[in-house]
Amino acid sequence: MAIPIVYNLRSVKARWTSAIVAVIGIAGTVGVFVAMLSLARGFKATLVSSGSADNALIVRSGATSEMTSGFGLDSVKIIQDKPGIARGTGGPLVTPEAVLMAPIPMVSNGADANVQLRGVSPNVLEIRKQVNIVQGRMFKAGLSELVVGKNATNMYSGLKLGNTISLGSMRWEVVGVFDAGGSAFDSEVWADPNLITAAFTRPANSFQSVTVHLTSPQALSQLQDAISVDPRLNVDVMREVEYYAKQSTRMTLLIRTLGGFVAFIMAIGAVFGALNTMYSAVAERGREIATMRALGFGGPSVVLSFLIEALLISFIGGLVGCVAVLPINGLTTGAMNWQTFSHLAFAFEITPDLLVMGVIFALVMGALGGLPPAVRAAQLPVATALREL
């Protein structure tokens, strides 16, 4: 026969101080667990959303990132005539890009951040469809004008619409702000590639990458085949999404390792807290338990009842932890992308599955902390316990 759950609810209420301590312990652990995962996830999501499945990114063979890649205009001209590339109103949808970093002070602390500067072709908005100009206009080819991402304009000083800023050996006017849907491009500054290479004393007509819009996502292999058999080209072709997913691996791993270790230690602490709470609950209620046993409730019912109580406490702890970290959802923070050493804004991303994982984590802690005391409760000798005062 099962002991009514009301009994557990009432006893948690009766001993609310020690229950609250256990709840706090579990809530803290779950909060950190969810926060760390959402940080890693946000970072990854920012980079992954930068790529789209129907775009391909081409870098020099063996390059680990755009930063370490480079080729000339001759390669670009060969690439743009390959099959599988979509065509727009003004010719093939190809953007050969010059990518480099420029130090621009952060608004938050005045230190220089390595801001990614990207020279793009005028038809880039047809290729990166998630990017929209939200203020001002697109830069004009041949003019020293910039368009800046919506995070860049807030995070780095001097990048407001209408400002003039010196980058490299030139002065540039900010003529537009674009929204790239929360992707890594939102932290970037875009301009005419020829002017960028000139301002940073790079050889003229040198590019770090070419991004092309494919006729369809399946056209990638066609393009890859055509490029790999061309002896004039020494480049790697990959789907844009895959490139950006790879860019996030190192940072994600760092956050996961650090966060995982911290959450693991804390989980041990929280289980100890739960064990302590439940053991003292059992000790305090020796007579109650013995009475129930005397009334005919079996050992398993007692175990179950105490386990339910522990799970109840940990469930509340898990919920409290999840609710406590919810406000950080969408909070934007800056970090360095360790693959390219460029600075990047990204937002914490708390998804429902993370919350579910957090609550499951809490229940596991509750079960670990509740089972041994529950077993002890069932093993109490009835006669001695009843004889106690």
Place this chain on the structure above:
Amino acid sequence: MKFRKLIFANLFRKKARLVLTIGSFAVALLLFTFLAVVKSAFSRGVEIAGADRLVVVNRVGLMVTMPVSYADKIRAIPGVKYVTHDHWFGGVYQDEKNFFPQFVIDPENHRKVYPEFQIPDDQWKNFVNDQQGAIAGARTAERFHWKIGDRIPLKAALWGGGSWEFNLDGIYKTENGAGDESQFWLQWKYFDENLPAVLKTTMKSTAGWYILKLNSPNDAVRVAKTIDDDFANSSYETKTETESAFAAGFAKQFGNIEFLIVTIGSVVFFTLLLVTGNTMAISVRERTSELAVLKAIGFTDRTILFLVLGESAVIALAGGVLGLTLAALAIPGVSMALTGMLPPLLLSKPLLGLGLVFAVFVGLVSGLLPGLSAMRMRVVNALRRV
């Protein structure tokens, strides 16, 4: 210590609780130590930076080089003792995830500017005489099981993508392993002569940045200004700052992550302590009647306080020692797992001492409240409760 027996008898009255409370303390201390070493790893660059060193970079950005001939001009400025220059090589060893910093160095002056890197003289000599020579830090050598004499192939991702090979001629160390032992050095001359053709026009005879050692740290501001003024309006304008300012600038770019880890961790650390302190308070409260009996048979108020505090101090000390021992065991493993992402996590003696002081302090504070109330309680009332 005539009360030792009494304190210990009380401690062991509930073994499960004793173990759990000591365990909670240990966990809290482990967390404290871990967060402290992670924090120090993030700011290591700033801590070990020499106060008498300046870094000169191209104003336009770290990725843009300067003519190597600037070295002589900088050397001529009064107050400058030695000048050396570096390039970032950024090669890939076997796989991208095997990251370690590689610098193209100028062997002539590097050692004078960085005396903290210790290399046996014969190894250094071999390196200088070997065009394809290289020197690795002890940590990197250990990570990849390199021995002196090994051939190290690197893919020069940043410099045309070609494969370069180097002979490992030496391994450098730093005092107590506290410095950066992950670097890999190769010779500027060899690098400069073997640049791929496409890069020759822009990169030949260049330096990525200069590091200079000053006669005295007091000259830093003046020398930095002189250099930047001298090169202003040239085609390569410079930005000169102290090594620590340079490192701090780098650290600030990922400072947010550090801030988050430390804030979240500290909140939880204090929560754990709260939980632990509460448990100790409960265990004293449960024994109110016993303490009253002790008082009734003539124990003084101060002795009662001493008994309670002694008990919590013993628990805190045991938990603290256990936690710090666990930290000492676990941190090298975590440090290995983070190789290539963070500088080594080092557990310093002052930190261990601080942890222990901290543990005992919290132990005493959490024992103080129940101890004081036990001391103040009136025997008659307490006994009546029984």
